[in-house]
Amino acid sequence: MSGQRERCEREWHELEGEFQELQETHRIYRQKLEELTALQTLCSSSISKHKTRLKDLKRTLQRYKRRASLEEAELVQQIDVTIKERQNIFFDMEAYLPKKNGLYLNLVLGNVSVTLLSNQAKFAYKDEYEKFKLYLTIILLLGAVACQFVLHYRVTDEVFNFLLVWYYCTLTIRESILISNGSRIKGWWVSHHYVSTFLSGVMLTWPNGLIYQKFRSQFLAFSIFQSCVQFLQYYYQRGCLYRLRALGERNHLDLTVEGFQSWMWRGLTFLLPFLFFGHFWQLYNAVTLFKLSSHEECREWQVFVLAITFLVLFLGNFLTTLKVVHTKLQKNRNKAKTP
Template sequence: MSLQRCQAEWEEIDQEYRQLQETHKVYRHKLDELTNLQTLCSNSVSKQRKSLRDLNYNLLRCLKTSDPKESEQIKAIQTQIKEKQHVFFDMEAYLPKKNGLYLNLVLGNVNVTLLSNQAKFAYKDEYEKFKLYMTIILLLGAISSRFILNYRVTDEIFNFLLVWYYCTLTIRESILINNGSRIKGWWVSHHYVSTFLSGVMLTWPDGVVYQMFRNQFLDFSIYQSFVQFLQYYYQSGCLYRLRALGERNQLDLTVEGFQSWMWRGLTFLLPFLFFGHFWQLYNAVSLFELASHKDCKEWQVLMLALTFLVLFLGNFLTTLKVVHQKFQKNKGKLGKKE
C-alpha cells in the first residue's frame, strides 16, 4: 500500500472522527435536556399527587355536610382524581424512581427504568423466556434426581438451582414493577417465600428424615414444574389475545397462580392449581409429623413445614378470592339482566 493511499485513508478516518465528536456533543446536550425534563416531570407528578391527596381529604370532609346535588359533584371529582392517579402511574413508568428496599439491597441505588416501550417489551419477553427455559430445566432436573441420580450431590445442585431461579425471578420482577408492570399481591410475595423454602432445603443435611421426605419433595417439584409449563403455554396465548384487544397492559406477565383475566378460557387450569395447593398442605402436614420423629434433630424440618403451610394458605386463599369475586361479579351481571 502506497503512502499516498494511507494518507487519504487517514484523512477519511480523521474526518469521521471529527463528525463523531460533534455527534457526541449533541448527544450529551440532549442527554442533559432529557435528565432535566425527567426531574421536572418527577417533581410535577409528586406535587400533583400531594395536591390531589389534600383535595380528596377536603372533599371527604365536605361530603359529610353536603346535600344530594353537592354529593354527586363531589363523587364526580373523586372519580376524576382516581383516573388521574392511573395516568400518573403510567407516567412514572417512564421516569426514574427510587428503587425499593429489595433492589437497593441487591443492586444499590441504580436507575433501572427503561425509557422506551421497545426496551420494556424486550425485557419482559426475556423474563418470560427465562421462566419457560428454567421451568423445563427444573422439570428435567427433578425427574433425573427422582428416577436416575439418587445422590446427595445432585439433590444439592437441584436445590441450589431452585434458590438461584427464585432469587433471579424476584430481582427481574422488581425491575419490571419499576417499569410499570402491574405485578402485585401474593403472586410477587410467594416467590420470596419460595426462595426461602429452597434455601432451607439446600441446607438440610442428609439423614434418615431427609430421605423420608426426599422423594415426596421431588414428586411435588415435578408436578409443580409441569403445571407451571402448562400455565405459561396457555396464559401467554390468552395474554396475547387480550393485549391485541386492548384489555390488558402490554407489561402484564404470566403468573404461577390464577387471576381474574384468566377466567375466560383458562378455568380448566383451576383443578391443577387446587391440587398443587393441597399438595403443599400435604407436604406441610408430612413435615410436621416428621418433626416429631425420634430421629429428627434438624431445625429445617419444622421450618419447611411452616413455609409450606404459608405457601398453601397464600396460594389457596388468593385463588379462592379471585374465584369468589368472579362469581359475585357474574351473579351481579345476571341480576341486572333479570
C-alpha cells in the same frame, strides 16, 4: 509510491472529516442527554407535587361529602373518579421516569437505576423474563425427574435445591426491576417467590438422614407436578394475554404468573383443578413435615421450619385463588342480573 501516498492522504482526510462529524454528534448527544435529565427531574417533581395536592383535595372532599347536598355529593363522586383515573395516568408516566430503587433492589444492586426508558427495551426485558421462566421450568422438571428416578445421591439433590434457590432469587430481582418499569405485578404472587426462595434455601441446608429420606420422594414428586403445572400455565396464560392485549384490555407489560388471576377466566378455568390440587399438596407436605418433626429420630430444625413454610404457601396460594374465583363469580352474577 506516489499513488499509495495519495490514497493514504485521501483516506486520512476522510477519516479526519468523519472524526469531526463524530465529535459534533457526540456533543449534541451530551447536550440532549442533559436536557433529558432536566426534563426527567422536572416531570418527577411535578408529578410528586400534583399527587400530594390530589391527596389533600381528596381528604377535603371526604369531609365535605358528609354535609353536602345530593347534587353536590354527585359532583364530589365525579371528582373522586377523576382523581382515581389521574392516579393511573401518573403510574404510567412514572414508568418512563428514573426513580429510586426499593429496599430489596437497593440491598441487591445498590443505588443503580434500573429504569428502562423506551417501550422497546421494556418489552425486550419482559420477553426475556418470560423465556427465562420457561427454560428454567423445563430444566427443573428434568432435574426433579432425574433425582427421583435415576440419581439417588445427596449431592445431586443439593445441586437441584441450589438451582431452585438461584431460580427464585433471580425471579425476585427480575420482578422488582419489572415493577420499577411499570409492570403491575402485585399481591401475593410477588411474595410467593420470596417465600419459595426461603423454602428452597432451608431444603438446601437440610442434612442427609432418616427424616430427610422419608420426605425426599414426596418433595421431588411435588416438584415434578409443580413444574408441569407451571409449564401449562405459561403457554395458556401467554395465549390469553396475547388475545387480551390485541383487544386493548391488558397492559403490554403484564406477565404470566404462578397462580390464577381474573383475566385468565376465559379459556383457562380448566387449570383451576390442577392449581387447587397443587395447593392441597402443599398442605399435605406441611402435615407430613409436622408429623416428621415429632419423630423420635428427628433432630433437624429444618423439618419444623419447612412445615411452617409449606403451610404459609398453602394458605397464601389457596386463599388468593379462592378470592379471585369468588370475585369473578360475583361479577358474572351481577352482569347476569343487569338487564
